[in-house]
Amino acid sequence: MKPKVFIAKPIPQEVEDFIAEHCDYKIWKGNGPIPESELWKEIADVEGIMTPKGMITEDFLGHAPKLKVVSNIAVGYDGFDIEAMKARNVIGTHTPYVLDDSVADLVFGLILATSRRIVEFNQYVKEGKWNHHLDSQEFFGKDVHHATLGIIGLGRIGEKVVRRAKLGFGMNVLYHNRSRKLELEEEYGVLYRDMNALLEESDFVVVMLPLTEATYHAIGQEQFKSMKRDAVFINCSRGQVVDEVALIAALENKEILAAGLDVFEIEPVLNNNPLLKMDNVITLPHIGSCTEDTRFDMAMKAAENLVAGVTGQTPPNIVKELQ
Numbered sequence: 001m002k003p004k005v006f007i008a009k010p011i012p013q014e015v016e017d018f019i020a021e022h023c024d025y026k027i028w029k030g031n032g033p034i035p036e037s038e039l040w041k042e043i044a045d046v047e048g049i050m051t052p053k054g055m056i057t058e059d060f061l062g063h064a065p066k067l068k069v070v071s072n073i074a075v076g077y078d079g080f081d082i083e084a085m086k087a088r089n090v091i092g093t094h095t096p097y098v099l100d101d102s103v104a105d106l107v108f109g110l111i112l113a114t115s116r117r118i119v120e121f122n123q124y125v126k127e128g129k130w131n132h133h134l135d136s137q138e139f140f141g142k143d144v145h146h147a148t149l150g151i152i153g154l155g156r157i158g159e160k161v162v163r164r165a166k167l168g169f170g171m172n173v174l175y176h177n178r179s180r181k182l183e184l185e186e187e188y189g190v191l192y193r194d195m196n197a198l199l200e201e202s203d204f205v206v207v208m209l210p211l212t213e214a215t216y217h218a219i220g221q222e223q224f225k226s227m228k229r230d231a232v233f234i235n236c237s238r239g240q241v242v243d244e245v246a247l248i249a250a251l252e253n254k255e256i257l258a259a260g261l262d263v264f265e266i267e268p269v270l271n272n273n274p275l276l277k278m279d280n281v282i283t284l285p286h287i288g289s290c291t292e293d294t295r296f297d298m299a300m301k302a303a304e305n306l307v308a309g310v311t312g313q314t315p316p317n318i319v320k321e322l323q
């Protein structure tokens with residue numbers, strides 16, 4: 001008999017076919033996230049679940065007594081209650097590597113869009129306001145090439161950002177990380193800085209931290225005050241690593257120049273969030289990995305982890321805290 005699994009979101013047919021070869025499966029194909037009451041029914045007798053950024057809580061695990069593996073279709077697994085999963089011997093997996101380039105591309109999209117005010121001027125042209133030659137300072141932006149980029153949290157995605165910054169834009173790159181990355185320092189000439197020095201020296205500050213208890217609100221009032229007054233702040237990691245109230249104040253008080261945000265403390269972002277009203281802030285709906293190819297690769301990787309976990313093999317991408 002094939003092991004039973006549940007897939008909590010629609011996935012490409014080829015990935016579904018792969019799962020079907022190995023598992024007896026059900027899949028949620030409704031619009032939006034599966035309602036909790038449905039989810040509890042579906043997971044009651046499954047050994048595996050594939051879920052987008054699932055909140056795997058004590059409550060969730062209590063509804064899935066036969067569960068062996070949770071395969072997260074995302075690299076971030078801040079929704080995992082690691083202790084509860086350990087206590088029940090539930091394996092947790094994620095999808096590293098396959099999204100690194102796509103997220104790094106988006107980081108650069110936000111760097112360019114904020115500094116050269118692309119969204120603002122797109123509106124300007126489309127609203128028919130371009131009726132004189134542009135010789136005025138009011139259209140000035142900020143150069144990206146050869147500027148100083150500071151990366152807080154130099155993991156796999158940060159490394160891809162470094163390549164783009166160094167090879168594509170000739171930038172001076174600083175980083176702050178728990179551990180030194182000597183190979184990257186050697187290969188690309190990136191320079192390690194303590195947090196304060198990085199904030200003081202960078203024209204662009206990119207935060208790429210995973211969300212953990214230690215990184216919650218790692219960037220707050222004190223950090224914004226240390227940044228240059230014309231610094232651009234970019235976050236494509238998790239909203240909660242930034243104290244959003246402090247970010248709003250820093251923008252309102254002109255302590256920094258602009259921000260490019262793919263993530264928010266509350267998602268979906270609330271309509272009354274002041275960030276949505278600011279011309280110098282670009283806001284995206286958490287689309288870092290959202291390209292057709294990357295989402296396919298993430299789904300396939302998650303499927304491989306799921307199948308391995310329910311067929312007695314070791315999944316290739318168990319999260320480090322559960323290895």
Ligand code: DGY
Pocket residue numbers: 073074075076077099237286287288289290
């Ligand atoms: C992830 O995989 O954690 C990204 O945030 C996905 O969008």
